[in-house]
Amino acid sequence: MTSDLFHRAAAHASTFRREVADRPQRPEQTYAEAHQAWQAPTPEQGTDALHVIDELAGLAGPGLHATTGPRFYGWVIGASHPVGVAADWLTSAWGQNAGNHTASPAAAAAEAIAEKWLLDILRLPPESSVGFVTGATVANFVCLAAARGAVLRQADWDVERDGLFGAPAVNVLIGEEAHATVFSALQFLGFGHDRAVHVAADSQGAMRPEALEKALAACSGPTIVVTQAGQINTGTFDPHAALVPMAKAHGAWVHVDGAFGLWARVSPAQAPLATGVELADSWATDGHKWLQTPYDCGYAIVRDAEAHRRAMVIAASYLPSVGAGERDPSHFVPELSRRARGFATWAMLRHLGRQGIAAMVDRHCRLARLIADRVRAEPGIAVVNDVVLNQVILRFGDDDARTLAIIARLQADGVAYAGGARWRGLWVMRLSVIGWPTTDDDAVRTADAIVTAFRANT
Numbered sequence: 001m002t003s004d005l006f007h008r009a010a011a012h013a014s015t016f017r018r019e020v021a022d023r024p025q026r027p028e029q030t031y032a033e034a035h036q037a038w039q040a041p042t043p044e045q046g047t048d049a050l051h052v053i054d055e056l057a058g059l060a061g062p063g064l065h066a067t068t069g070p071r072f073y074g075w076v077i078g079a080s081h082p083v084g085v086a087a088d089w090l091t092s093a094w095g096q097n098a099g100n101h102t103a104s105p106a107a108a109a110a111e112a113i114a115e116k117w118l119l120d121i122l123r124l125p126p127e128s129s130v131g132f133v134t135g136a137t138v139a140n141f142v143c144l145a146a147a148r149g150a151v152l153r154q155a156d157w158d159v160e161r162d163g164l165f166g167a168p169a170v171n172v173l174i175g176e177e178a179h180a181t182v183f184s185a186l187q188f189l190g191f192g193h194d195r196a197v198h199v200a201a202d203s204q205g206a207m208r209p210e211a212l213e214k215a216l217a218a219c220s221g222p223t224i225v226v227t228q229a230g231q232i233n234t235g236t237f238d239p240h241a242a243l244v245p246m247a248k249a250h251g252a253w254v255h256v257d258g259a260f261g262l263w264a265r266v267s268p269a270q271a272p273l274a275t276g277v278e279l280a281d282s283w284a285t286d287g288h289k290w291l292q293t294p295y296d297c298g299y300a301i302v303r304d305a306e307a308h309r310r311a312m313v314i315a316a317s318y319l320p321s322v323g324a325g326e327r328d329p330s331h332f333v334p335e336l337s338r339r340a341r342g343f344a345t346w347a348m349l350r351h352l353g354r355q356g357i358a359a360m361v362d363r364h365c366r367l368a369r370l371i372a373d374r375v376r377a378e379p380g381i382a383v384v385n386d387v388v389l390n391q392v393i394l395r396f397g398d399d400d401a402r403t404l405a406i407i408a409r410l411q412a413d414g415v416a417y418a419g420g421a422r423w424r425g426l427w428v429m430r431l432s433v434i435g436w437p438t439t440d441d442d443a444v445r446t447a448d449a450i451v452t453a454f455r456a457n458t
């Protein structure tokens with residue numbers, strides 16, 4: 001039974017992947033249609049296993065987005081590489097609990113090695129610790145929890161033991177174009193999402209050094225500075241080589257949100273954007289964006305491994321203690337029981353290697369420029385950002401309604417999928433070139449599809 005079932009699931013998966021390249025790069029159903037299609041009474045009796053899997057594939061199919069398709073550029077979403085997916089299937093089949101090294105020596109060891117490889121490939125301090133989390137949102141949370149503990153410890157306050165009531169106030173300085181999820185992390189940590197000091201950014205969304213200098217001069221005591229490597233709309237990087245030493249001179253902890261941009265460090269051609277990033281204290285990044293692991297996978301990286309562990313460790317009498325040289329994965333993430341994300345991470349790093357990741361990053365950056373240059377040739381289409389990485393934002397005049405109509409038309413045509421975003425008060429079309437299957441031919445077809453949607457709305 002198990003063998004038939006697994007083969008059936010694999011057959012459905014293969015069919016989906018084969019068809020996604022040529023189908024419209026969007027779901028066939030709206031949410032309302034999908035919700036209607038899934039309607040069914042609560043099951044009282046069981047149903048045959050094969051039938052359940054066939055039914056699931058049939059029900060889900062029309063409501064699945066083409067995130068693994070070659071011309072999908074919505075949000076910033078990696079394309080779940082087949083090698084990562086296959087490793088993830090094994091992860092599920094093995095049913096390992098990655099909480100500690102006794103529950104699964106293999107899961108803990110795979111994470112320990114993937115940690116070492118990640119730090120090497122991202123060129124971050126080798127003494128750092130890595131927590132394998134669900135994504136950059138939780139990675140930001142974990143890193144900022146470590147930051148909170150460390151800056152308060154310097155002020156003789158043990159926040160892990162005593163909490164925040166009565167603690168010295170912590171200053172949080174953050175660029176005005178930071179990602180929304182960082183504010184969620186601040187909220188979870190008792191810092192509030194509206195209390196941080198916003199530091200002015202330039203036209204591309206990069207923090208201005210003179211503005212940070214001023215903000216630092218205006219505050220004293222425990223301080224955390226949150227920077228960004230890869231702005232969600234423009235792809236721009238904060239100027240870390242200037243910012244980090246400035247913040248460190250002030251005694252601040254510097255945390256970098258590098259959900260996708262941190263991977264620029266792997267490519268010698270893109271790495272100059274991220275100069276100085278390595279001087280920070282913590283970094284959040286994703287596996288399920290540029291590394292193409294399946295969902296969910298992110299990495300919380302902290303230079304001071306002890307601050308990281310203190311912020312996250314769970315102690316209970318029945319949990320095994322950790323000996324010298326041993327690593328319990330749960331010490332670096334909020335959860336105890338969880339998925340063994342190290343396996344898919346290990347598989348993707350092993351499959352692509354440093355050079356494969358660099359080549360993919362370079363190709364995506366080149367294709368982003370290709371799309372930008374091709375649509376720019378059409379009078380009336382403006383490329384709003386300096387295309388420094390893989391992100392492209394477009395405007396079609398100053399009429400928001402028209403921009404939204406062009407986005408809707410592109411999505412309906414189905415050749416390519418891009419979404420909308422608000423940038424500096426106006427709607428833009430945003431493309432994120434970050435899926436492993438995207439080729440030169442796909443980029444050309446995408447640019448032409450955008451021009452077609454634009455011309456249909458003039």
Ligand SMILES: *Cc1c(COP(=O)(O)O)cnc(C)c1O
Binds near residue numbers: 135181182232257259
């Ligand atoms: C995607 C993204 C996040 C959030 O990451 P998730 O993996 O969705 O949790 C945070 N910051 C930036 C810059 C991002 O691009």
